[in-house]
Amino acid sequence: MLQAQLLNISKQFAGAEAVDNVSMDIFPGEILAVVGPSGCGKTTLLQLVAGLLKPDRGSIQVAGRTLSAAGEVLVPPEKRGIAMVFQNYALWPHYDVFANIAYPLRIKGYSRSKQKQTVEELLEAVRLKGMEGRYPHELSGGEQQRVALARALALNPLLLLLDESLSNLDAGLRKEMREEIKRIQRELSLTIIHVTHDQQEAMAIADRIAVMNEGKMVQVGAVEEVYRFPRTEFTARFMGDSNLLRLNKDSPAEMKLWEMARPKVIEGGGQPLQHTPEILTVRSEDIKLDDVPGQLTGEIVERIYHGSNIEYRLKFMDRILRVKTPADKFFEPGQQAGFTIEKATRVRADN
Ligand SMILES: Nc1ncnc2c1ncn2[C@@H]1O[C@H](COP(=O)(O)OP(=O)(O)O)[C@@H](O)[C@H]1O
Ligand SMILES: [Mg+2]
Numbered sequence: 001m002l003q004a005q006l007l008n009i010s011k012q013f014a015g016a017e018a019v020d021n022v023s024m025d026i027f028p029g030e031i032l033a034v035v036g037p038s039g040c041g042k043t044t045l046l047q048l049v050a051g052l053l054k055p056d057r058g059s060i061q062v063a064g065r066t067l068s069a070a071g072e073v074l075v076p077p078e079k080r081g082i083a084m085v086f087q088n089y090a091l092w093p094h095y096d097v098f099a100n101i102a103y104p105l106r107i108k109g110y111s112r113s114k115q116k117q118t119v120e121e122l123l124e125a126v127r128l129k130g131m132e133g134r135y136p137h138e139l140s141g142g143e144q145q146r147v148a149l150a151r152a153l154a155l156n157p158l159l160l161l162l163d164e165s166l167s168n169l170d171a172g173l174r175k176e177m178r179e180e181i182k183r184i185q186r187e188l189s190l191t192i193i194h195v196t197h198d199q200q201e202a203m204a205i206a207d208r209i210a211v212m213n214e215g216k217m218v219q220v221g222a223v224e225e226v227y228r229f230p231r232t233e234f235t236a237r238f239m240g241d242s243n244l245l246r247l248n249k250d251s252p253a254e255m256k257l258w259e260m261a262r263p264k265v266i267e268g269g270g271q272p273l274q275h276t277p278e279i280l281t282v283r284s285e286d287i288k289l290d291d292v293p294g295q296l297t298g299e300i301v302e303r304i305y306h307g308s309n310i311e312y313r314l315k316f317m318d319r320i321l322r323v324k325t326p327a328d329k330f331f332e333p334g335q336q337a338g339f340t341i342e343k344a345t346r347v348r349a350d351n
Helices: 042-050 097-107 112-125 141-153 171-188 199-205 223-228 233-239 252-264
Strands: 004-013 016-026 031-035 057-062 065-069 082-085 159-163 192-196 208-213 216-222 242-246 279-283 287-290 296-305 309-316 319-326 336-341 345-347
Touching: 004 042, 016 042, 016 057, 016 216, 031 042, 031 171, 031 199, 042 057, 042 082, 042 159, 042 192, 082 141, 097 112, 097 141, 112 141, 112 171, 141 171, 171 192, 171 199, 192 199, 199 223, 208 223, 208 233, 216 223, 216 233, 223 233, 233 242, 233 279, 233 345, 242 252, 242 319, 252 279, 252 296, 252 309, 252 319, 252 336, 287 309, 287 319, 309 336
Parallel strands: 031 192, 031 208, 082 159, 159 192
Antiparallel strands: 004 016, 004 057, 057 065, 208 216, 242 279, 279 345, 287 336, 296 309, 296 336, 309 319
8 A cells, every 4th residue: 555645736836836747656664755956846745745735736645545635625734644844943942852852742632651751762763862851952953853853753653754854964964864864764664755955865865766847756766766767858967977968960079979878778678779869878987987098088177086986077079078987096187088888878858
């Protein structure tokens, strides 16, 4: 059974489709990341699921119960069994950690002893034992984030919605919290929709990824599948550093690269490429550089050191290619380098 299902959901603001005919299945116990650029409709989508907004069209089901259908909200937000964590945590500043986490339990009329027991379990789950007496301003950003998470989990939600909830943390903490969320999700068998504009974060945290652009869901699939086999130009650009090659007869570089890349396209079932695709993409890590000139030779024009890898700009005739190498592969700008294309993917042009 599905944990949640969206069917043909649309929402307009001032005549523009913020969410445009989105359908999506969410499986029990998975983390589904919804990614897309700022303004593509991610927050609107979550608010529709949470019941904070009313859809114009379509239906939403959670755990077999229909929450909204055909423009009607059938179940109000507080009765949906859905919890949401925002980017700015929204903790109560004058409540200590215990009172913040206990808040939803108190509203529901849980006894003092039941509140205490539940908060203790949650503090353990988010690793904040001993901090129940502190106030939000006495906590680090990461600790506040954990309190917000614990509070969201207090009522044992059927679905947890995270809206850019790691975006305010610095890089190190963000990485730590990704792992924490995964651990907590596993331990408590949670189902999570995690919204982010950061495709690296989405890949690190999720089981599946849903890519959104201009209100539309453009591709949904397992993390590796979306990364390795983007179907459209947008997804290819958004999910990683790709070189996009069009069959451009006016560009000698493009024609040569096309000829080299085409046989490297991996098709489902290992079949050779049947017809001419609109665009081929070659990921920056799928171009291999060589010290000596080869069948293809370019000139290194720029080197960007990232610590764990190096990114080069390689000039090949009239094109600049992006190439990513291991950190020990050193080339100097101005140097000639041979290169080969190891893998390519075909994608559909966006327009
Ligand atoms: N309450 C609102 N009123 C009018 N327009 C809105 C409202 N909320 C969002 N929008 C518009 O809807 C689009 C999607 O916004 P949003 O869902 O916040 O995107 P994201 O979370 O992906 O950045 C944007 O163009 C935004 O300006
Ligand atoms: Mg948003």
